[in-house]
Amino acid sequence: MTRFVENSIVFPYKRSLGPVIGAFMTGLTEQRILGIRSGDQVIVPPLEWDPQTGAELDPDGMVEVGPAGTVESWTWVPAPSEQHPLGHPFAFAFIRLDGASTPLLHAVDTGAPDALRVGARVAPRWRGSRVGHIGDIIAFVPGEQPEVDGPDSGPAEAPVTMMDYNASITYRNPVPPVLDRLREASRDQRIIGQRCPVCERVYSGGRGYCPIDAVELGEEQDVDLPHTGTITNFTIVTPVQYPGQTETEPFARVFVLLDGTDVILPYQPVVELPVGEVRVGKRVAAAWAPPNDDIDDAGAMGGAYGHLIGWIPSGEPDVEDPDLVNRIF
Amino acid sequence: MGAERTAVIGVGQTRHVSARHDVSIAGLVREAAQEALDDAGLDWGDIDAVVIGKAPDMFEGVVMPELYLADALGASGKPMIRVHTAGSVGGSTAIVAAKLVMAGIHERVLTVAFEKQSESNATWGLSVAMPFQAPLVAGAGGYFAPIIRAYIRRSGAPDYIGHLVSVKDRLNALRNPKAQLHLPDIDLKTVQESMLLWAPLRLLDVCPSSDGAMAMVIGSEQAAAAAPGPVAWIHGTAMRSEPTMFAGRDQVNPQAGKDCAADVYAQAGITNPREDFDCAEVYVPFSWYEPMWLENLGFCPEGDGWKLTEAGATAFDGDIPWNPSGGVLSSNPIGASGMIRFGEVAQQVRERAGDFQVPLKTGKALGHAYGGGSQFFSMWVVGNTKPES
């Protein structure tokens, strides 16, 4: 039975708009929809350049269109997503606004699909509080007259130059079988790797394949790895703040060469080892969570895996080997 | 069957800044492209094909943004290709564009590379937690610091060598009006006193995060003859890749980099890079990568890279200037950084580098980019004379 780990990534963006898109967005706060002249055409939404010739379009040639227009084609969205403009079923439509040469894509809110047809006249329903975003128009609604939803807080005080954009996408990742074997092994305080049947290199961390020979490594390639090793290299990170960074103090990630093998465990957390005492040649041993602890799969991303929570000083004297530091992977 | 002679006939770039809040994404890209067209004396209609490069789409949150950029780049009805080879992408993109001309398929190809990192947070963009993968732990510096430590131990380099590069490249940037960082007061002490981010890397040893774009027009022999100004002939191009991690991989001095350099030198007739080039623009996002790449690229024997840096050989007035433009340490719109290297050496051999022009003796220069875990390499050699074949 395949297990899955959900991983929602919220992508926050701040977009600068430039003169043409900026003017379009500013116009929306004023309940005006602007197009731009290109030859004898009026393009809506406006572009900064003519796609056919590459010629620059003059921001001074922006003209107001609509507010009402005609539906040219449409599709029905019976089950809107969280990010769709409306929470109830609606239409996406190409709407030719009066005075425009090109149709605009937007939502049309008619309640039911049989209330909509090609040629229908629609007008914008404006948001009361507008920020300079295509969503300042909640949707187009049947009729000739624009309407405002709720109290009208008026146009933006200054020209709109920036726009927030939040994209949220959820990924559902199947857990590779090799990682489940690693996790189960860690519950018994075992560290397992896979030995490539061709080149005999041993890989750690559940790679599932040998990049040299490009062959997959299955359960029959599992081998037990030792629980002691030597730090070959490390990185001390002084955290800078970004979404998802939970550390605030400098922390270490170490590379551990397992005894009697050629195997490096990269980016391992350390336990009871202060940042100032992390050094090449330091001897360490595996540190384990109690067997009954619940292990969060997300924690697997920290470098160690399952019940292996990191590496603790073993108290043995340091290893003096000038080549150790070269062992990063 | 040899390739067609091919040249850079126009170069353009934006000024690189931490945030270009006055333009859209298309506006940024377009600015560099327009300058390259103007430089080549061409209009949008003269372009046969467009090749676009950039690093991960997550930086701007537009999937395959070339599709949206087609409108701004006059690409309607033309072939358009999007390249993505991690940090080496700017160089790879230029090479893909050059090959379209070398193959005799097109006469004039516009190539652009960009990144608008201010749209998001680059450190975050690179550190998105991927399930079941070793994380980069807080940005690329966390990945590269251990490799730098290995180099220092291996070569016996004094600990200030990296800081010398940080100072040198920032002083070079003062000559380059398009560079992002202009730090006139920088010296060894300022670098040594800057915040320790990923030991041994300090804040000033690390590249900035930039909005910027680079563009070139690459043309055939015929297009070069019609160009209004001098051109930079392409004497060789090469790309090499190797896997990220396996036991025995040398991350400090990667084989792919050595193979890539050997390939491009053979094409360009380079036997002693330190003497045969007038300068090099090499991808150095962390200061220590200058001595490391000096060795990897064969400018000196292994272990001696830091000695060249310390002796000032790579300084603006040294015998082999590296990164006279200020390099990645002074401007880093990630997807464009490789193409900036490639374009800046073209400008050098065209004698168009302005205040950071180096004297031309051999008339040849090396452009270099790398990416991923020091595993993707792209390089080209340009010269002021037409290649023999």
Added chain:
Amino acid sequence: MRSLRDVAVVGFAQDTAVKDRDRNEVEIISPVVREAVERSGLKRRDIGFTISGSCDYLAGGPFTFVSGLDAAGAWPPVKESHVEMDAAWALYEAWVAIQTGDVDSALIYGFGKPSLGDLHEIWTLQTDPYTVATLWPSMVDLAALQADVYLSSSGRSDRDLAEVAVRSLRNAQRNPYAVVSEDVSVDELLGRPVTHRPLRDTDIAPITDGAAAIVIAADDIAKRVCERPAWIRGIEHRVDPQHLGLRDLATAPSAAQAAERAGVNDGAIDVAEIHAQFSHEELILREALGLADGVDVNPSGGPLTSNPVMATGLVRIGEVAGRIMDGRAGRGVAHAAQGPCLQQNLVCVLEGSN
């Protein structure tokens, strides 16, 4: 323009699965690459150039193609590149590399695991980031709008769409890599619900994880390793502007341009594999490519029955090449597309005789 080198497809392999398969990208790619190389008769080390096509956003992290390299056998180091495009464009870049004389053969692979995220929403992010993506029309919403435009301007009906779906589903019964297949009549299908007006679920490509790999080789090498190589007679690609209002969505001008330049109709076409992810797209593309009525379109079942995103276009080339290599077809055309509403198109003409 100087004369081009003759280049042929000499090996092809693919694998697909419905969503929720537990293999990661590397595990999906690796056997496919190995099989394509084995079939080519070339040794991996003798293949001059390696290139892939994939999309970071499908897996939700930067640089997903980097681990893909582990499946390709990149040690000792290889001449290698990657396009953030369908791998059909990677094949184009490989073909160009051979034309320069730098290499004589190439391995091309593409892969996608769209079951991880919401593909239809991820593709929203391909649209204009200011005025379109902000409304979150999904890939299916946009395709449904295009279908509405096409049906009203062409005078066709949803019966025409159903005919495309029925033939695709029937053909897919013979394709082990199809993830849906069915023997169903047009009338029966028309009785099923319209889910995205005017489209039914059978008009929409299924979510498919998968990978494909092709080996191409030049001139004498192709003749030496392959009894009947599938020679690339023309390969061209073009892009349309994205602005949805400026395009006539009932047509695919860039597909027509590419088809004309590639010489699709310089000879009779026995087989066409078309990258149509929606039934109406096949109808638009038949017109753009100028295909005669009798042409066998998507005998594999096409993307409506198997759509390994980022490899789907490459699979089209492989399917046509496969039919030429085994003698079932003499001359065929493969088509790849990407971008909202068929914005970007590639056309490749393949022939058995040299």
